[in-house]
Amino acid sequence: MGDARRYLDLPSPFAMKRGGELHGAHVAYETWGHLNAARDNAVLVLTGLSPSAHMTSCDEDPSPGWWQEMAGPAKAIDTGRWFVICVNSLGSDKGSTCPASNDPATGDAYRLSFPELALEDVANAAHAVVDSLGITQLACLIGCSMGGMSALAYMLLHPGSVRTHISVDTAPQAQPFAIAIRSLQREAIRLDPQFNDGRYDIHATEGGSYPDLGMSIARKLGVITYRSAMEWNGRFARIRLDPEQREDEPFGREFQVESYLEGHARRFVRNFDPNCYLYLSRASDWFDIAEYGHGSVHEGLKRIHIEQAMVIGVSTDILFPLQQQEQIAEGLQAAGAQVEFVALDSPQGHDAFLVDIENYSRAIGGFLNRLAAG
Structure with a gap:
């Protein structure tokens, strides 16, 4: 079995949002499908806190991925039609530079000397991967859970780099619970x-x-x-x-x-x-889109300019409640996007996007199919 994991060396130094910088850092990512001549069929997936870049199986690595039933040939995220990229978050130990990596300055693991990490840093590292592949605009950016917050940061920090967005079980800021x-x-x-x-x-x-x-x-x-x-x-x-x-x-x-x-x-x-x-975990707590809107979540979201979005939430989610998904939908709509809001009643709570594949596939696949047709 081969390894489908690829690595991008990040610009050195790589400046972090909250101060500090990384030298010689890299991020791990995987890709499926083929980039077309116009380079306009790329879909980027940003993950929750713990998954690797191995979203689904491929020839080099046939082991099942964390979203195996969602992505692949003729699946909702159709790798026969789209060039799909999944990036392992900066700060995660699944191949990207993280606190367990060696600090080139000392030769020992960073541990708690790793610079403070923000989801904006995760977003910037993912954008560097997309940029390195010669893609100026993503057809769609998909963010799940923590990755949904990273996706909001991505669109804010890199205006014009995303055409459409699918927001999955996430929030514009962490709530007190x-x-x-x-x-x-x-x-x-x-x-x-x-x-x-x-x-x-x-x-x-x-x-x-x-x-x-x-x-x-x-x-x-x-x-x-x-x-x-x-x-x-x-x-x-x-x-x-x-x-x-x-x-x-x-x-x-x-x-x-x-x-x-x-x-x-x-x-x-x-x-x-x-x-x-x-x-x-702390980066998830720190993220707050209201920072970009003079203290208002709605104003922060209004700074994101994309053509279309689908916002999916589930009524049983106690970590990222449905009203937070509604906030995202309303903010993106106020910014001029065509927004579909999908409220599911899956009993599985926040994990539903990993479990209730049937309902999430129908929503995500439907949105992407309409995009391709359009």
């Missing part, structure tokens, strides 16, 4: 004694000095908020574990839902660098 949850996730990691002020063993195998416990609690908190109470009720009710599955200790796991969270956490803990998690 989301900030509160993420701050608890970060606290769980930072308070784990093995975190050691960010100086844990980055390459720790089982055992080793690594904040497993903090990462586990952070992930469980995340999973709880990515889904909805309706779904938890439907899937688990109050079903208890069989006696042999229970922990033989006071207050140990007793319900199936606890076991489910434990499984999720175990798969995640060693698969995402804790410092990277802290940086990207």
Whole structure:
């Protein structure tokens, strides 16, 4: 199996929004399909906090991607028609320069000396990839969750570089509930004694000095908020574990839902660098489009000029509630875009875009098909 991952060396120095700069930095990305002669069939996808650039399988890497059922030949994001690019966020440990990368000035990992990261930096790094491919205007920019906020920054910082936009389960700014949850996730990691002020063993195998416990609690908190109470009720009710599955200790796991969270956490803990998690989580809290509109979200959004947009949200999302998607739709419309607003009732909450493929495919595929026809 080959590796479809490609790398772009970012301009050096690469200036960061909140001060500081990176030297010798790069971002990882993957592409599918072919860029046409007019270079006007490019679609860029910006991801949520934890995914890599491997959105869907390809010849070089046939392993399933994080949005496998959404993108590919004849799928909603049709790689037979579009030249599709997915960029791994700057600051993420899935191939891009991040706190776990070596600082060329010291030869050691940056850890907490990595410059403060903003989603504007993520957007600028993604734009550098598109620019390097000789594309002056994207046919469509798709942003999911955290990537939806990065996408708003992309369109603000690079006017004229995007023709249309699909906003998926995101927000123009983090609301207090989301900030509160993420701050608890970060606290769980930072308070784990093995975190050691960010100086844990980055390459720790089982055992080793690594904040497993903090990462586990952070992930469980995340999973709880990515889904909805309706779904938890439907899937688990109050079903208890069989006696042999229970922990033989006071207050140990007793319900199936606890076991489910434990499984999720175990798969995640060693698969995402804790410092990277802290940086990207805080960048999500910091992002606020009102900064660009004299304190008004609506005015900030009105500075984005594109032709068309589709804004998708789900009624059960507690992290990025539907009224925040409505704000995006209204702001883009006020700026002159033709906007379709799609409110779905998927029971899966914020994660619906990864799970309810049927409804999201219908919306996203429909929008892109109408674009191509137009």
